[in-house]
Amino acid sequence: MISRRMFIQGACGSVLGVMSVGSYSYLLEPRWIELKSIIIKIHALPKQFEGMTIAQLSDIHHCKYVPREFVRRCVRKVNALSPDIIALTGDYIYGSKEFISPVAEELSELKAKEGVFAVLGNHDCKDITADILSKKGICVLINKHIPLYRKKDYLFIAGVDDLWAGKLDLETTLKGTDDKPKILLSHNPDAIERIKYTGVDFVMAGHTHGGQVCLPLYGPPVVYSKFGARYASGLFHEEKTIMYVNKGIGVSNFPVRFFARPEITLFTLQNSLQSV
Ligand SMILES: [Fe+2]
Numbered sequence: 001m002i003s004r005r006m007f008i009q010g011a012c013g014s015v016l017g018v019m020s021v022g023s024y025s026y027l028l029e030p031r032w033i034e035l036k037s038i039i040i041k042i043h044a045l046p047k048q049f050e051g052m053t054i055a056q057l058s059d060i061h062h063c064k065y066v067p068r069e070f071v072r073r074c075v076r077k078v079n080a081l082s083p084d085i086i087a088l089t090g091d092y093i094y095g096s097k098e099f100i101s102p103v104a105e106e107l108s109e110l111k112a113k114e115g116v117f118a119v120l121g122n123h124d125c126k127d128i129t130a131d132i133l134s135k136k137g138i139c140v141l142i143n144k145h146i147p148l149y150r151k152k153d154y155l156f157i158a159g160v161d162d163l164w165a166g167k168l169d170l171e172t173t174l175k176g177t178d179d180k181p182k183i184l185l186s187h188n189p190d191a192i193e194r195i196k197y198t199g200v201d202f203v204m205a206g207h208t209h210g211g212q213v214c215l216p217l218y219g220p221p222v223v224y225s226k227f228g229a230r231y232a233s234g235l236f237h238e239e240k241t242i243m244y245v246n247k248g249i250g251v252s253n254f255p256v257r258f259f260a261r262p263e264i265t266l267f268t269l270q271n272s273l274q275s276v
């Protein structure tokens with residue numbers, strides 16, 4: 001039989017446990033950035049692009065729970081990686097348009113040798129955000145591509161409109177591309193179900209936040225995807241396309257992260273024929 005003293009001790013332990021998990025997921029983990037380095041092997045990558053680096057920042061969601069100082073810290077961490085290219089995969093704000101200008105101001109400090117490219121997410125006010133980011137020198141790709149040259153060789157950097165909030169149009173996006181490698185930014189990873197038939201080599205996505213809350217031995221109970229937790233985070237191979245889903249930087253709906261740390265990713269491109 002449980003004594004009164006044992007019951008009180010157990011109850012106190014449970015309350016302390018809940019408070020610890022609460023503090024960790026509200027105060028600590030949302031600011032505990034994980035830096036990931038990943039090699040992406042691309043078929044027929046031109047020699048000039050061997051070793052090219054791409055830093056990805058996603059789902060910043062600047063709002064009162066994701067303050068400007070934290071965005072600044074993320075920008076500095078990305079710049080410290082000295083990437084050749086920076087890819088921003090959407091959802092710059094959460095909740096109010098008032099956050100667009102300050103987040104764009106911080107993102108204007110991003111430095112990449114060959115350009116900063118962006119797509120928009122389902123939380124972005126499309127026209128305003130695209131306009132402000134463009135004025136900050138960021139190349140916003142909404143259903144379009146550009147060739148990126150190194151000497152006389154090139155590959156394509158493309159971006160699609162958001163699957164939920166926009167009109168994702170892969171035909172328009174890729175029209176005029178040839179057999180050179182294609183790297184695509186897509187906010188929503190669910191788009192892979194269409195992208196994988198288009199010959200795109202590498203997709204960078206975000207949107208899911210890795211579920212934002214991941215339960216040990218279970219995974220994320222809630223992922224905003226029609227495929228559930230299938231594309232929650234990480235690397236995927238679909239047909240001949242590689243997709244990486246970044247867990248993002250900020251938070252939405254609930255200001256917590258649990259076993260889904262904010263993430264900055266650095267990709268290094270390699271020709272798939274090169275040995276490790
Ligand atoms: Fe998001």
